[in-house]
Amino acid sequence: MQTWETTFNQLMDALMPQLTAGETLAVSLVAEESEFTRFNHAKVRQTGSIENGSMSITLMGNGRSTTESITFTGEKAADWPLLQTALQTLREELPQLPEDTYLVLPEGDDHSREVYDGELLAMDAIAPTLLPQLAGLDAVGLYAGGRCVRAYADSAGQRHWFETETFTLDYSLFTESGQAVKGTYAGRHWDNAAYADNLAAAQTLLEQMSQTPKPLERGQYRTYFAPAAVADLMSMLSWGGIGEASIRRGGSALGPLQRGEKFLSDKIHLAEDFSQGQVPRFNQYGELAPLTMPLIAGGQLKNTLVSARTAKEYGIPSTFAEGGEYLRSPTLAPGTLAEADILAALDTGLYVSNLHYLNWSDRPNGRITGMTRYACFWVENGQLVAPIENLRFDESLYNFWGANLIDLTQEVKFIPEVGSYGFRDLGGTLVPGMLVESFAYTL
């Protein structure tokens, strides 16, 4: 049986010569073979295998552009007729479209190939490996593992292949009263000992959740956010934050920073960093992003995510972002707070492990609302006192990443992406924890 890479390359080698003068073509591929085992109360709820692939073919010509997505099975005999039909459909549609002022034609001859093999659990070993160690626990979660592919080819000569075998185990452990802790174990090589250690750490934290939760009045509290919570807050910048198009069109939360109306702490250093190879460096235009690029340095906006299309519209340089101008491999630089000093530095306030359901409540002003979730504690005089009843917050990033930011931790943690809408997400976020003064809780 052919590999997907061989099939993709053969399809592209056959397709590109079919173009006529004035036609330009770009093809993106996303594909995966995944195992999913979902469990609740440490028992299997649903289990299955999914093999899926989709090719997006963009035809450009005469200043116009149109795209069709079709099934990719990985078998040339099956995929070639669909590809030819798609090309014909696009050719028929192209002349009917209005001219696209901001169309960007691919150029260059960049090639890249990254293949990361893994050692994953075999399908029939997933439940027998995971569940015996969860016996007696109220455990709920999802194991997802398998091969993921992202690829690109165009008629200018660019071609990229990114293939990785990864797994994510995303789980929660619950007490009888409904208090919970979150655990995540992810990587390319499954290790039973590492799984046991991960689970043991979560169980230790769960024991601290057994006390009666402390209800808190709404108000402003000094708060420590663990790295997973910081990653959630940072993810909001992908949604109308760091994208140049959003800033230009008035809706960005970083508009006030860009205009010099509001400021961030000089402790904030945000960058895109592809050096760990978690996600492909190439984007939908076939462009390779720089290995690292500072976005916010010392609280100052240094670069934004600029796609080739936005660059053309506003006559500015591209920073090789995806069309959606979202963060792909973000890192937030550490601070000076030692792990061992977190509780003492917090003194009295909230220790927040995770957040939930974030949304902009006033995006142009950078205000975010959301909930605390999982292992969140009330701390007094540097000692964990009790878990809390979950609180709603509503706070501006210009406060918690601005004047109210006390420090970031020395240690940074990789928070893996565990999402799987459409296809499994790749990569994650490298972030420290952070200590903040006067964070606003509202309900």
Added chain:
Amino acid sequence: MTVTPLATTADPMDLLTEAIASLDLPADWVGIRATREESVSRSQRDGKPEGNRRSLQQGAMVEVLVNGQIGYAATNRLTVAGLRQAAELACQQAQAAAPWRIHAFSPEIRPKVLGVYQTFAEKPLKTLTTGHAHELLSRICQGLKVSDQIVQASASISAKEVDTWLVSSSGTQVHQQFSFFTPSFSATAQAGPIVQTRTNNGRGHAYQAGWEFLEVGDELWASVQRIGEQAVELLTAPECPDMTTTLVLAPDQMMLQIHESIGHPLELDRILGDERNYAGGSFVKPEDFGHLQYGSELLNVTFDPTVEQEFASYAFDDTGAVAERQYLIHNGILQRGLGSHESQARLGVPGVACARATNWDRPPIDRMANINVEPGDRSFGQIIGSIADGVYMEANRSWSIDDQRFKFQFGCEYAQRIRDGKLAETVRNPNYRATTSQFWRSLSQVGDRSTWQVFGTPFCGKGEPNQIIRVGHGAPVCAFNNIEVFGGAG
């Protein structure tokens, strides 16, 4: 080997039936659900094309029940050999997991059923030409730009035709043909640091229909102009005041309110704990069904997949359960949950036909379909006329609720103060927050049929692995007493 697109196969049901007949597996039940989805989306910004996308995706999910455990395997290789291979894999999945199963399911969770369903489309989607679509989008963008303060005018359409075939070893044969149409437009106005966006009903126009919703003539163009004008109007409007007051919600915000604080908490898989690691649980307990005073006695809520043109109508769910209208809440009392045959068997409470999957590559889970608040007896004029001091809000723009579906905060695009029984000045950045029980028990007036409108969204997210699903929500204008409202950061 050649994979033939399902639509051009003489009868895809024959392929699936042949595949099942060819199997020799130690299984108690086998089913195949195949899906073919053909879609077109087009968008413009400021009258210039932003995107032209077509999609043709197809595949099948094979489910195999062995020793009380279902295993599944999804493939896009639509041949007898491909489906057989998937069935064998699904069988192995079930066998491997059966010793750790959460419940011993019987084949009754996948009932035998025969039937067809088809959306009524006055103007079939394929008759909307590329040129006419862009002409309409361009005209909408022009209509939205009522002022130089409009910095962005956007318009888009999404048209999708979906066929699903369900065949099983117990004799099920179902074919459903859906036509989904989602038009959307928005205007963003800016004056210095103040930015305001107004959309057509919070992007809630999502229908099961043809493209007739773009052919409504004067009504459409009046709406386009109003959206543009209101975006500009909001720039100089005062902030919504911070106060506890009577809140009146339009149907385009009721959609979100119903979805988040009635639909999700009533899902039986959340109550069973399946979703606790991702979407969350529910404050509703199994013993609450038949007893809990969910809202005031004015609150009547139905699960109704039979409403023509509502986004999530269907005749059968993705397991073959027959879809029927049911009361979820009657006169304020909780009656039943949103749960499939599987969840009903596990929890022992009544449910509905709501096992749905986003596509062929995901297993069905408990989902909303159309969840509607039934109309009451008050006209819009009567509702507003009875309120001495309050706030009227339209169109959702921000939403967040906790993992038990209890503490929420929602924001809207547009609001007006109510003073002495009349709509008064416009206010911007309107938000409100409450707990679910407090909110629905504060329901004090329910609008009549003249105020009732249907909206929907294709983007309800849930499940592990993740899935989005289409939902519809119909509601009248409603009033709620003593709700905390507030404005933006200023």
